Amino acid sequence: MSPTNPAPAASDFIRDLVRADNEQGTFAGRVQTRFPPEPNGYLHIGHAKAICIDFGVAEEFDGVCTLRFDDTNPDTEDTEYVDAIIADVAWLGFELAVPVRYASDYFEQLYVWAEHLVERGLAYVDDQDGDMISVQRGGYGMPGVESPNRDRTADVNADLFRRMRAGEFADGTHVLRAKIDMQHENMQMRDPVLYRIRRQHHHRTGDSWVLYPTYDWAHGQSDAIEGVTHSLCTLEFDSHRALYDWCLDHLPLPGDRPRQTEFARLELTHTVTSKRRLATLVADGVVDGWDDPRLPTLRGLRRRGYPASAIREFCAFIGVSRTNSRHQIELLESFVRTELNQTSLRRMAVLRPLRLVITNWPDNADGTALVELFEVSNNPENPADGVRQVAFSKTLYIERDDFMVEAPPKYFRLTPGSEVRLRGAYFVRCTGFTLGDDGSGDVVEVQCTYDPDSRGGTAADGRKVKSTMHWVSADHALDATVALYYRLFTAEVPGEATGEAFDDLNSESRELLSGCKVEPALGATEAGQVVQFERLGYFAHDPRQPLLFHRTVGLRDEWANIQKRA
């Protein structure tokens, strides 16, 4: 299903680059990419961009893309995340052409290559503590200081390194460092740490290693082992590229030398994409879990009814550049709406019910109110979705703000004396209303008469009404709970501008409405299905609760628009 947004000509310097490589025969026309998440959290909308680029580029140039877990730090990693990430990539719509890879598969090879460096005097064991190493590294514009251990002989280093692996030293006491240049202007090149000792159970290698490679020692080599040609990552790794190349330069590598290229990560307004902060929200119980519909995790978005295809279209549209930018959530939502407008079923639901009584509605012979069934289209955009029967009777519910006692100009809905259409049913004219006896002035009931000659919603005499309203039959309606969300996580609740800064981890972005009245067909909605509540927006049926609906996106800013005109 493709949205009606015209295919954009988004800039994509990476595709241009790959194309140029192919023309020049750089990798003999071969294209291989990889998506390398660390399994320490769940994928979010930011990752979706990277996935679309990594898998998309491979697909477009008849290459392959590997899903590789960068599991070099056992402290925070877990199979829970591995499984979730695999599932989320699949949900987004990308198939794995090759089995899942793990950096931990290469631990032995990486160790051997480290020995190779040690033998050539290109790496040394340092037994200073972390603070000292950090201080010696120097600062921006300030030279570093060489470690006193920097000039140990290759034999001594080889021996120490073996003993590190053998578990002779305590955690944090020894590291292996590359011997590069402590005066280098790029801080990453000031003798970076390649291995650290950490007695921590690894989710795949168990306790067989006490030694773990750092990202910098694992990443480029993993790319090389797998045959990656284009190693695409985000801008913050820019300064690591020199080290990436240095490692590859000093190793006897098979095949092509992979090349790293960086692009700007995705940022969205109203959205938190820091894995650390998301983890905090989950850990602190601010949200229900990683799939809380307020979160921009792929699971959260899925539960909230975002179609994977809309996310992919969005990523294709925004393109790839090296400019840091923060896209508006409205753009993403417009892709969601475009998609959902084609695919979602229409249903009638009343979020804030107001009773409407048709005073001239006929009774049955036994004195009970007559019930009439109407056929209503499931989706006018797609007649193939068919029709359903909806019950209509004397007492109905309409939306509370679809009636006003004193209506402003240009208010087209129900007001004393006015006539409107009840969708798919009859024209009704308002003849009166009842105020509650609590003195608040709130209307508790509206009385109308109906025009029997307007059955099905078309008047026999051809007269028109300015408004069509949704309704549910009081005797048939189900009670539901509807969760309204204001953007993704960072709230912009009407009347309570919280801004975009994410200083307050407890900011609430959800309003739960209970006592909503929905038509019976919604009770049978499949879990996870997205429906359009007429005029209100798109809502996803919660997969775990029978009559709980999450608002996916609204139809524009429906209430804001209405109130502005009212």
Added chain:
RNA sequence: UGGGGAAUGGUGUAAUUGGCAACACAGCAGUUUCUGGUACUGUUAUUCAGGGUUCGAGUCCUUGUUCCCCAACCA
């Protein structure tokens, strides 16, 4: 403080590489409409600043300004 990256309407992305600054989102106005939605049409608004080269500069040169990233035994 050193190095690297980036600056185009309100937002984001383009511009055949020196040749009429466009596309989308948001906004506004209108047409259609069994929902004030959808669809369609119209419309507002843009090259960070100064200087230079040129018939011609978003694009080239120069000076400046602003923003982002880098000093984990994280990735």
